[in-house]
Amino acid sequence: MSLLTTILLCASAAAAVLPLPKYNVSVNDVSVSGFSSGADMAVQMHFAYSKTIKKGAGVIAGAPYYCSQGNVTISVTACMLNTAPRNLSYLYSIINTWSSNGYIDPTSNMAASKVYLLSGTLDSTVRQPVMNDLHTMYANYLPAANIVYKNDLAVEHSIPTDYFGGACTFNGIPFVDNCNFDTAGAILSWLYGPLNAKNVSTLSGVFINFDQAPFWGNFNPLMHGMSTSGYAYVPASCAAQQACKLHIAFHGCLQNAGTIGTAFYQNAGYNRWADTNQMIVLYPQTVATAANPGGCWDWWGSDDLNFPGKSGGQMVAIKTMIDRIVSGNTATPYTCANWYDSNYMHVYYGRAYVGSDGQTYAINSNQYLGFYSLGAYTDVRRTAAGFYSYGSCI
Numbered sequence: 180m181s182l183l184t185t186i187l188l189c190a191s192a193a194a195a196v197l198p199l200p201k202y203n204v205s206v207n208d209v210s211v212s213g214f215s216s217g218a219d220m221a222v223q224m225h226f227a228y229s230k231t232i233k234k235g236a237g238v239i240a241g242a243p244y245y246c247s248q249g250n251v252t253i254s255v256t257a258c259m260l261n262t263a264p265r266n267l268s269y270l271y272s273i274i275n276t277w278s279s280n281g282y283i284d285p286t287s288n289m290a291a292s293k294v295y296l297l298s299g300t301l302d303s304t305v306r307q308p309v310m311n312d313l314h315t316m317y318a319n320y321l322p323a324a325n326i327v328y329k330n331d332l333a334v335e336h337s338i339p340t341d342y343f344g345g346a347c348t349f350n351g352i353p354f355v356d357n358c359n360f361d362t363a364g365a366i367l368s369w370l371y372g373p374l375n376a377k378n379v380s381t382l383s384g385v386f387i388n389f390d391q392a393p394f395w396g397n398f399n400p401l402m403h404g405m406s407t408s409g410y411a412y413v414p415a416s417c418a419a420q421q422a423c424k425l426h427i428a429f430h431g432c433l434q435n436a437g438t439i440g441t442a443f444y445q446n447a448g449y450n451r452w453a454d455t456n457q458m459i460v461l462y463p464q465t466v467a468t469a470a471n472p473g474g475c476w477d478w479w480g481s482d483d484l485n486f487p488g489k490s491g492g493q494m495v496a497i498k499t500m501i502d503r504i505v506s507g508n509t510a511t512p513y514t515c516a517n518w519y520d521s522n523y524m525h526v527y528y529g530r531a532y533v534g535s536d537g538q539t540y541a542i543n544s545n546q547y548l549g550f551y552s553l554g555a556y557t558d559v560r561r562t563a564a565g566f567y568s569y570g571s572c573i
Contacts, residue, residue: 208233209424210371211236213239215336219242222244223491227282230288241310243267244487250480261308271319281489294321297330300333310330311330333347334358340356340357340363340448341359352433374452374456376455377454387411387413391406391407392407402466405496406436416457426449437467461504
């Protein structure tokens with residue numbers, strides 16, 4: 180890395196970190212996409228929060244939902260290198276059970292959404308048979324007409340673009356390759372329908388470096404493997420509170436801003452389309468940890484045993500970011516009607532519920548509160564909208 184690049188990255192990191200604002204976004208216009216571990220995160224969000232991710236998901240080099248089964252060995256063998264089979268029948272049984280007991284939203288919500296899948300023929304990290312099984316899984320829950328599967332592009336493990344990155348045969352940082360194919364445009368056009376032509380010159384909007392700390396729930400010291408700040412691209416029309424859409428783009432392992440700077444959140448191709456189509460693009464960020472040195476999104480349990488469900492640490496954080504932008508519930512100042520009480524009493528008074536795992540979660544936010552017992556005390560806050568959440572007034 181050159182001295183100039185280092186200086187620019189440091190300057191970027193030192194930019195002012197702002198609270199994530201509320202925008203004029205309908206809950207009907209939310210979608211996700213991701214690459215590699217970010218692809219797995221997009222799949223998790225789509226399955227777990229299908230009531231919220233109504234438009235659907237774009238998946239670049241990802242695995243079936245809950246493919247790892249919470250086991251890191253399975254994640255790097257069956258779910259990446261195809262060195263063992265993926266038991267789809269077993270995964271379906273898990274999904275259907277969770278869908279019926281509330282651990283994830285009912286899978287019936289997914290039928291109206293769309294999915295765009297991309298697997299490079301040269302991908303040596305997430306082999307194509309893994310993506311083939313994801314395609315099969317999605318076809319079990321969505322109409323075939325709602326799924327696009329592009330599996331004929333000669334590209335390694337990367338996000339293909341039509342203007343930025345290395346050679347298509349390169350597998351390495353920043354995992355963005357210039358392959359004369361606009362992946363971001365293909366994903367967004369499929370999820371949202373015909374779009375205005377993208378902006379290939381100066382963008383109209385701004386990049387916001389926003390504070391991720393309010394979304395960690397009661398695990399602030401651990402941060403759920405997430406950075407202290409994330410990024411968002413906000414077109415001028417959206418900043419002016421015109422009606423806009425929301426797309427969440429998840430980076431892959433070794434692809435967060437702390438590792439590759441602006442390469443993903445400024446040059447994966449999403450912002451050019453967002454700028455002319457009244458669309459905010461949210462780029463949440465991870466950070467490397469001892470259990471997860473690559474800064475991957477948690478799709479095998481590195482951060483939380485509840486990683487694939489609505490109560491998973493990273494899952495709740497992203498969902499709460501969506502709530503902030505879409506409904507403003509968490510952006511509305513708390514009434515400071517708070518109760519420092521046992522989790523048993525929080526449940527008794529309807530401020531929390533007991534999940535299928537026997538743990539306690541706040542009503543509406545689904546934020547994890549800890550053990551269900553008289554001896555476990557938590558400070559729960561309530562917004563004017565009746566939104567219960569762990570944490571301080573904001």
